[in-house]
Amino acid sequence: MEVSSTLLFALMVVAALTSIQFYKGRKLNIQLMEHYLRSIEEIVKPEDKDYVWLGGYIGFRASYKVNRDNIRKFEYTLTLLPRHSLLYFPIALLTSRHDKIYFVIRPFAEIKREAHLIQKGYYRLSPNIENEDFLQRETIEIAGKEYEALYEKKRDVIKLKELVESLSKPHNVKHVSLTPKTNVFYVLMKPEPEAIERDVKKLVRFVNEKLRESAFSS
DSSP: OOOOHHHHHHHHHHHHHHHHHHHHHHHHHHHHHHHHHHHHHHHHOOSEEEEEESTTTSEEEEEEEEEETTEEEEEEEEEOOOTTOTTTHHHHHHHTOSOEEEEEEEESSOOOSOEEEEETTOOSSOOOOTTGGGSEEEEEEETTEEEEEEESSHHHHHHHHHHHHHSSSGGGEEEEEEETTTTEEEEEEOOOTTTHHHHHHHHHHHHHHGGGSHHHHO
């Protein structure tokens, strides 16, 4: 089968663009990973740390032993858009939409009650919340976005709302929760390179100060 010169030229152009995108996208993702890693580690100051890379250029999972103040363990997973893939990147923009960072912070203080703030419309499928049927539910607004609040006591979700409002871009927070069964404070958000240090400081302060208060622990 004879390949036309036009088709051959088009294939060469696509191959060249794919190669350029790979090197540029890979470089940017590596720079982002290094930036987030250094910035978060500088704030958390772990006594021990462990990293697992996720597919080379799409992110990593970090686990820090802190054992200081009210933080026993600080874990997070960073997943980046596949900027190095010319063909898959547009699909990822539709499915994943943006870079994500998932914080899982395990305090020494015991979390006694469950509370969630979930940005409306973010999840295509509702997250699995074990005690959802027993939680009170209402809609609240934060920075022009509607969030579904699920809680046992209103004061808990008010504290979470205050935390979200204090972050650099509140609308970047997609889900924040307190889960007594696993004793975990959880935050899913879109990270911003220029604001990650400020935001992580706010999360650390929240755990060290607010999670010690009676509003959460009793």
